[in-house]
Amino acid sequence: MNHLLSIEELDRDAIERIVAQAERFAEVSDREIKKVPALRGRMVLNLFYEASTRTRSSFELAAKRLSADVVNFAASGSSVEKGESLKDTVLTLSAHKPDAIVLRTPWAGAAELVSSWCNAAIVNAGDGKHEHPTQALLDVYTLRRHLGRIDGASIWIVGDVAHSRVARSNILAFQRMGACVTLAGPPTLIPRGIEELGCEVRYTLDELPSADVVYALRMQRERMSETWVPSMREYANWYQVNAARLAPAQLLMHPGPVNRGVELSGEVVDSPQAVITAQVEAGVVVRMAVLYELLAGSGSRAARTERAAEPSTEAVHPVKAALAEGQPA
């Protein structure tokens, strides 16, 4: 695997491999010293064109736990504001020879475009309304831990599907893991033709009790000046996941940040059914697994180059070695 650009290009095996790697890393997070030397000497560049605290810090933490050097580059306050194009910014930053670039932009396909301009492994941390693959991977990881099997599970994704890259990545990821996905939300926020991805569409929550998992999406208040829904009040009346609508056995997920009182009521956020903080926790180990897979995994470019250089030598698995020794970097 050279890049992580979308869930679309991952098959079930690739998803399983990353989740399994994340499970191995989870053990590191429970140690007193939460660091392994797997990516020592490697550089990870966070290039963010949109405001993001959680995703960026989650990637930063993941890279640091693998002992990589991390450089954060935010578009605001930088050359981007002076009119530098995406291509020039990427070429300039590539001169520092990053091993991986974690990229978030407001534009669909930007990560793939950037991957054609430089040698670094590109991790898509959100491209417009298109995809957010690491979110989907951490959601799969979280579900596996709480549900055991995803095969055959009924997962409802509720809310603003139209503006959600999380929804698109999760539809694909959940389906690849064998789940049945239903989308529910106001007709103005369910894009025409989305059912061709193989999911069901509902405009009410009447059948919500049939779900094993309820995945609520964030209502993006900043977009609501446009006429997508008549009001937040009306939205909440029809689509808020609250104690009356959530059955006791259902798991509740949300990508954060939560608008309490809009898509979720406060009581369900605080209920034991909500695995929202577990999702955040999973974010770090899954992103560790992704960076590891891209920069040091058996299918990574680095590993292939190494094998080509010394065909007879079996490379020592750096994480296994580190885990065995319990040695901090």
Add this chain to the structure above:
Amino acid sequence: MSAAQPMSGGGELVQALLLRAVRVLDPRERVDALLDVRVREGVIAELATAGTLDAGEPGEEVLDGEGRLCATPAFFDPHVHLRTPGQEHKEDIESGTRAAAAGGYCGVIAMPNTDPVLDSAPLLRSLREEASRDAHVPVGFLAAITRGLRGEQLTEMAELSREGALGFSDDGQPVQSAGMLCKAMQYQRLCGGVLALHEEERSLSAGGSMHEGAISAALGIGGIPTVAESTMVARDAELAGYEDARVHFLHLSAAASVQAVAAAKARGWRVSAEVSPHHLLLTDEAVRGLDTRMKMHPPLTGERDRAALVQGLRDGTIDCVATDHAPHARDEKEVPFEQAPMGTTGLETAFAALYSGLVLRGALELELLVERMSAGAGVYGLALPAIRVGARADIALLDLEREWTAGEHGWESRSENCCFAGQRMRGRVLATLAAGSLAYRDDALAATRPTRPSRPARRDPAVAQDTAGAARATAREVAR
């Protein structure tokens, strides 16, 4: 009404040229035969059975068709963007018309969405002077309907018309207000000219970068529904009927728009329509990879729409092919899809793309393609290119067998944002006579000045078969 000649530019007249042993195919003239064609001082002087015309006076150039090259009326593109003034880094009159000549075109009509907008007589005058000086093929100009394309106030349409504007268009920034468009239609009774309408209801297309459907949903890109176009076509056709106005619908992309045009024509309203090669050949499937060359206005639509456009072109609901040649600089297109400007170039690939994609696949006859690719002149009341004795030499010389890859040797256009780039195609323009001048000649086509007459070297059996009957039928035409 207009004191000015409608078109500006074009090279020097060919003094003496012989196209020897070419398959002359002019559906409007009902000619399909192997002929020799002699051009003198820019005019078709003689048509005779192949092999019967000897190289004449000294200095006469001979282009040998060897019995297999095809001579058709040159094409006419009623919709190009020459980006002058203001955006000459994308294209200018010289480079744009060089691309047109290479594509077999004998004339183009330039859109007024330049910077500044072509909305005043002095600017039109200066552009026409520039075209007279620099254009490889004649250029006609449309002026804006409203000042600055703002949709608020009519341009001085009568003066612009007198200065040579062939019509009026707010292409790119379509007129939204029905009331404003009605005023332009009423004013057309004074100033003449065609109102060329880019149809798009902005409240439906806002926020969209591609066709609304399963692919836009999967990509998370804002969709533009086909009703953004078709509702405006229906509205404006009805307004044209009410005002008895002459309107032309630009670059149709939707099945419902074709239906609306057919209904308007059935009611006798004075409407015409065009379609682009990319809408005839590509669908939103081509956008999956988010290649910015596939981003254009209107967007590539679905397969049902595409099929309806081909059918509309066949049955005459759609009058002509127009490329909507829309050049953009490399750095402007080398950005994420949603940020990229709309448009694809098309002049250099139109014939080969349509010949390969429609004719060779049996979706359209070659005769119809040739007719529809030159019919754009008629939309604006200009003489249609014709291969007939006494007509101005507007001829495209085609090699229907030649295979090539679009863009393999670069482009004549200043820009390279062609949606067909890299595609393998059959059919190549080898030479273009435009307004009596040899505007383009492919390197592969060596001119010879033989000292003795010669028979056609080879004959393509398929062509010979095709034309055996036609040759007899056309003997009458030729003798005329």
